[in-house]
Amino acid sequence: MSLTIYDISEKAGVSIATVSRVLNGSSKVKESTRQKIMDIIDEYGYTPNSSARAMGLKSMRTIGILCADSSDIFLAKAVYYLQQNLQASGYESLLCCTGYNLDAKKNYVNLILSKKVDGLILVGSNFIGEAETENQYIIDSSAKVPVMVLNASYHNDNVYCILCDDRNSMYRAATEMYESGIHDILYIYNSLSYSGRKKLDGFRMAMQSQKKEDYEDLICQIPSEITGLEDIAEYIADYERRGHSFNGVMAADDQLGIAAVKYAQKKGLRIPEDLSVIGYNNSVLTGCCTPELTSIDNQLETQSRTLVKTLVGVLSGQDMPHKTVFSGTLVKRNTTAF
Amino acid sequence: MSLTIYDISEKAGVSIATVSRVLNGSSKVKESTRQKIMDIIDEYGYTPNSSARAMGLKSMRTIGILCADSSDIFLAKAVYYLQQNLQASGYESLLCCTGYNLDAKKNYVNLILSKKVDGLILVGSNFIGEAETENQYIIDSSAKVPVMVLNASYHNDNVYCILCDDRNSMYRAATEMYESGIHDILYIYNSLSYSGRKKLDGFRMAMQSQKKEDYEDLICQIPSEITGLEDIAEYIADYERRGHSFNGVMAADDQLGIAAVKYAQKKGLRIPEDLSVIGYNNSVLTGCCTPELTSIDNQLETQSRTLVKTLVGVLSGQDMPHKTVFSGTLVKRNTTAF
DNA sequence: TTGTAAGCGTTATCAT
DNA sequence: ATGATAACGCTTACAA
Numbered sequence: 059m060s061l062t063i064y065d066i067s068e069k070a071g072v073s074i075a076t077v078s079r080v081l082n083g084s085s086k087v088k089e090s091t092r093q094k095i096m097d098i099i100d101e102y103g104y105t106p107n108s109s110a111r112a113m114g115l116k117s118m119r120t121i122g123i124l125c126a127d128s129s130d131i132f133l134a135k136a137v138y139y140l141q142q143n144l145q146a147s148g149y150e151s152l153l154c155c156t157g158y159n160l161d162a163k164k165n166y167v168n169l170i171l172s173k174k175v176d177g178l179i180l181v182g183s184n185f186i187g188e189a190e191t192e193n194q195y196i197i198d199s200s201a202k203v204p205v206m207v208l209n210a211s212y213h214n215d216n217v218y219c220i221l222c223d224d225r226n227s228m229y230r231a232a233t234e235m236y237e238s239g240i241h242d243i244l245y246i247y248n249s250l251s252y253s254g255r256k257k258l259d260g261f262r263m264a265m266q267s268q269k270k271e272d273y274e275d276l277i278c279q280i281p282s283e284i285t286g287l288e289d290i291a292e293y294i295a296d297y298e299r300r301g302h303s304f305n306g307v308m309a310a311d312d313q314l315g316i317a318a319v320k321y322a323q324k325k326g327l328r329i330p331e332d333l334s335v336i337g338y339n340n341s342v343l344t345g346c347c348t349p350e351l352t353s354i355d356n357q358l359e360t361q362s363r364t365l366v367k368t369l370v371g372v373l374s375g376q377d378m379p380h381k382t383v384f385s386g387t388l389v390k391r392n393t394t395a396f
Numbered sequence: 397m398s399l400t401i402y403d404i405s406e407k408a409g410v411s412i413a414t415v416s417r418v419l420n421g422s423s424k425v426k427e428s429t430r431q432k433i434m435d436i437i438d439e440y441g442y443t444p445n446s447s448a449r450a451m452g453l454k455s456m457r458t459i460g461i462l463c464a465d466s467s468d469i470f471l472a473k474a475v476y477y478l479q480q481n482l483q484a485s486g487y488e489s490l491l492c493c494t495g496y497n498l499d500a501k502k503n504y505v506n507l508i509l510s511k512k513v514d515g516l517i518l519v520g521s522n523f524i525g526e527a528e529t530e531n532q533y534i535i536d537s538s539a540k541v542p543v544m545v546l547n548a549s550y551h552n553d554n555v556y557c558i559l560c561d562d563r564n565s566m567y568r569a570a571t572e573m574y575e576s577g578i579h580d581i582l583y584i585y586n587s588l589s590y591s592g593r594k595k596l597d598g599f600r601m602a603m604q605s606q607k608k609e610d611y612e613d614l615i616c617q618i619p620s621e622i623t624g625l626e627d628i629a630e631y632i633a634d635y636e637r638r639g640h641s642f643n644g645v646m647a648a649d650d651q652l653g654i655a656a657v658k659y660a661q662k663k664g665l666r667i668p669e670d671l672s673v674i675g676y677n678n679s680v681l682t683g684c685c686t687p688e689l690t691s692i693d694n695q696l697e698t699q700s701r702t703l704v705k706t707l708v709g710v711l712s713g714q715d716m717p718h719k720t721v722f723s724g725t726l727v728k729r730n731t732t733a734f
Numbered sequence: 735t736t737g738t739a740a741g742c743g744t745t746a747t748c749a750t
Numbered sequence: 751a752t753g754a755t756a757a758c759g760c761t762t763a764c765a766a
Contacts, residue, residue, distance in 0.1 A: 079752085450760090452741085
């Protein structure tokens with residue numbers, strides 16, 4: 059069994075209260091006794107029991123992180139940055155992968171709340187539903203602890219959102235592509251999560267403000283059951299064969315962007331001469347295809363850092379902004395010429 | 397403040413011991429009182445305080461997971477599977493990303509041990525050093541809790557290893573490539589972690605048993621400072637220009653495999669006619685290049701499941717195998733013709 | 735079957 | 751500056 063504060067106090071010939079004081083750096087302790095206690099702690103390698111500490115402090119100094127799938131390339135990155143920042147701020151984190159089903163998510167929220175975490179971080183816009191009823195669980199949770207949402211927006215009292223302005227980022231990138239002379243732009247996407255909707259909005263806005271006609275015909279949802287990149291490429295080829303022609307592609311994520319590159323290779327189109335492609339997320343995948351994929355970077359690292367800073371502020375009683383929005387940036391590689 | 401066991405016992409008109417009993421499903425409780433208590437728990441939404449519980453049980457039912465970088469595509473997958481399995485077995489997990497520096501790793505081990513976790517999982521062979529002194533911290537840790545190692549082998553009393561036989565997997569794949577008529581095989585790798593060494597061993601064994609001469613000339617370490625895939629491709633091209641010729645590439649991971657594909661594209665070589673390529677890990681990256689990358693799958697999901705099963709066994713006092721080895725399988729895609 | 739009471743290792747409020 | 755001591759919420763002998 060490992061040492062307790064009692065063992066240390068005994069060896070040092072002081073009371074546990076004194077030991078506790080030096081441990082917490084709190085009240086005044088005579089420097090000599092402080093030294094003596096520290097020496098003994100070092101010598102015997104004592105470390106406080108964090109459960110007991112949590113009971114005394116009524117806080118675990120632990121944050122619950124929920125994400126749908128921590129092996130997703132985008133979410134993994136976010137979780138990584140969050141944990142690094144939390145750790146640096148002296149918080150533990152409890153990670154929980156929920157999958158994409160709403161009921162499962164609710165259950166996991168309850169589970170993690172029962173661990174008496176000090177706060178909750180929802181990673182990814184898939185935690186926000188379109189219907190208000192789908193989000194009741196967020197309101198309920200926020201009654202107990204502050205809820206942070208990464209990459210989506212939800213307005214409520216004790217919830218704080220950090221996000222990238224996906225709509226505007228997509229708008230700007232689509233506009234830039236259009237103004238470079240590429241007027242027939244195919245938009246491909248998988249799902250309409252919160253950020254998925256924003257991106258599509260941004261694309262539509264861009265086409266509208268360019269007075270582009272019939273742009274809706276070039277908005278293409280990839281059915282969720284087709285997942286292989288080659289299959290998606292084939293689906294795009296089909297779409298083209300059905301009478302839609304385009305010389306640019308904007309994809310809602312990098313995987314889809316790569317599928318578009320594969321489509322071009324299949325059709326013998328040159329990139330970027332015959333077809334320009336822009337992905338989204340600026341993930342490691344961008345380097346894997348040839349030519350390398352131009353992509354929109356949504357500042358995940360900055361978002362994560364800000365989120366933790368905001369959370370720590372909230373937990374220490376400060377007033378913090380309920381919504382912080384960053385702008386994405388277009389990272390140009392070789393699937394675009396502008 | 398949330399409810400305690402006292403609140404529930406009061407509302408139910410029983411003692412806290414009885415409530416605790418139904419909570420733990422332990423000793424005999426009359427069905428009617430059990431029902432009554434459950435109803436009240438449901439009605440008021442009581443959830444036990446896990447710190448208090450940990451103190452009583454003298455266990456947090458928590459496992460510490462250490463990995464160098466949870467955003468690494470391979471490690472993220474492993475961590476994901478581990479967490480899923482631990483959760484299913486009723487364990488929490490505390491994830492901690494250590495980076496690749498040895499001293500940092502040691503510090504993190506101590507940190508996580510101070511949380512009084514019930515066990516430790518080291519994810520990835522980069523936790524095992526070549527020199528024995530580098531591994532002392534594992535021995536020290538295993539004196540306190542069982543230590544599980546994923547994807548590497550280390551022999552000690554309270555440490556348990558689950559791994560894929562990388563040497564043999566590489567041996568078989570290289571042999572298959574050789575026997576298909578591809579006799580000049582370039583081996584590329586980054587680092588010599590535990591599994592990195594095994595893979596290289598396997599390659600060497602294969603070449604030796606084929607009586608291939610001068611195969612050492614075709615073993616190429618990519619300097620760690622060059623990281624971009626295009627740059628690696630360029631490095632390979634340089635290597636070739638310096639007088640090494642080859643018609644096959646075996647890469648120590650998928651990223652390097654893709655770099656080899658990029659090299660071929662750069663040189664105008666046809667894949668697989670002029671150059672065959674095999675990657676390692678069978679990650680999502682395999683689908684991103686064109687043609688899609690043949691890769692060795694190291695059964696991460698199976699490894700993770702087995703690891704958790706073994707850990708749970710150890711924690712419940714059962715005798716468990718100290719070393720479990722799976723075999724990798726070659727997943728053939730389009731960078732190979734055999 | 736149920737209740738009583740003694741821990742578990744801290745923190746924090748009193749006194750001294 | 752330091753020491754007693756009461757919480758904190760739970761588990762678990764031991765009694766009844």
